[in-house]
Amino acid sequence: ELKAELQRVEAEHEHAAQRRQELLDRVPNPPDPSAPDGITDEDAVEVRRVGEPPSFPFQPKDHLDLAAGHEWIDLERAARISGARFAYRVGEVALLELALYRFALDRLVSKGFVPVLPPVLVREEAMYGTGFLPTDEVNIYRIERDELYLTGTSEVGLAAFHLGEELDDLPRRYAGYSTNGRRESGAAGKDTRGMFRVHQFDKVEMFVFTEPERSAEEHDALLAIEEELVQEVGLPYRVVNVAAGDLGASASKKYDIEAWFPGQRRYREITSTSNTTDYQARRL
Secondary structure: OHHHHHHHHHHHHHHHHHHHHHHHHOOOOOOOOOOOOOOOHHHOEEEEEEOOOOOOOOOOOOHHHHHHOOOOEEHHHHHHHHOOOOOEEOOHHHHHHHHHHHHHHHHHHHOOOEEEOOOOEEOHHHHHHOOOOOOOHHHOEEEHHHOEEEOOOOHHHHHHHHOOOOOOOOOEEEEEEEEEEOOOOOOOOOOOOOOOOOOEEEEEEEEEEOOHHHHHHHHHHHHHHHHHHHHHOOOOEEEEEOOHHHOOOOOOEEEEEEEEEOOOOEEEEEEEEEEOOOHHHHHO
16 A cells, blocks of 8 residues: 555656756746836847948848849748748859858957867757757757757857756867858848848857856856957947846846938948856756
């Protein structure tokens, strides 16, 4: 009788422990006190503006209109073979895009970052460890047959580079480059014309492992580097402090840089930098 009772209680305990862990896994990193209140990108607080948006004696074209006569960006052929929100970049635009990635990497390497080309297919523990599972699962591509996930940012590969390790010689600074994939579920109705919110995109990513007491300082340093890059290519921009309710699960605080797009006559996000404090370190 005792053995039967013990088996029943152990089964209940295992189920309760599993349910408890499922609930804990959905708890996000607490927002930094300096993150503004709000839940949407409209609640972000502008920190500063740099550069004056240019004025033209004509109506500026957006990237699709500029590319139309040169066959630089082909959405129709991409849709034919891949579906909506994919793009071919052709000819000079393809070379320009690659040059931009190399420009960023060269600048980061000169600042002591170690360049990394990470894998883009990873196991569940890497996605969980960086905080993209379970809360962002709806936006993630999964290859069920191989039990692998396609990363939406090289942040995953860079963070998981030291999965399960203890690091003494800090800080460690990495600069990753990869192709990324995101399902962009729920993006309908937003401005998705052209190459905005596409399913496949390339990105240069900075990632720093550092001591807890230096976390905020390193975060500010990443933002400063991003601003240097944007200033060097001559784009007018603004920096915004993202609202607490608009942060991802892992971020305690996040700054976005929004560049001025003449064809849209507004600022649009081009870079982002987050402080995840100890959230990813504990999960990894």
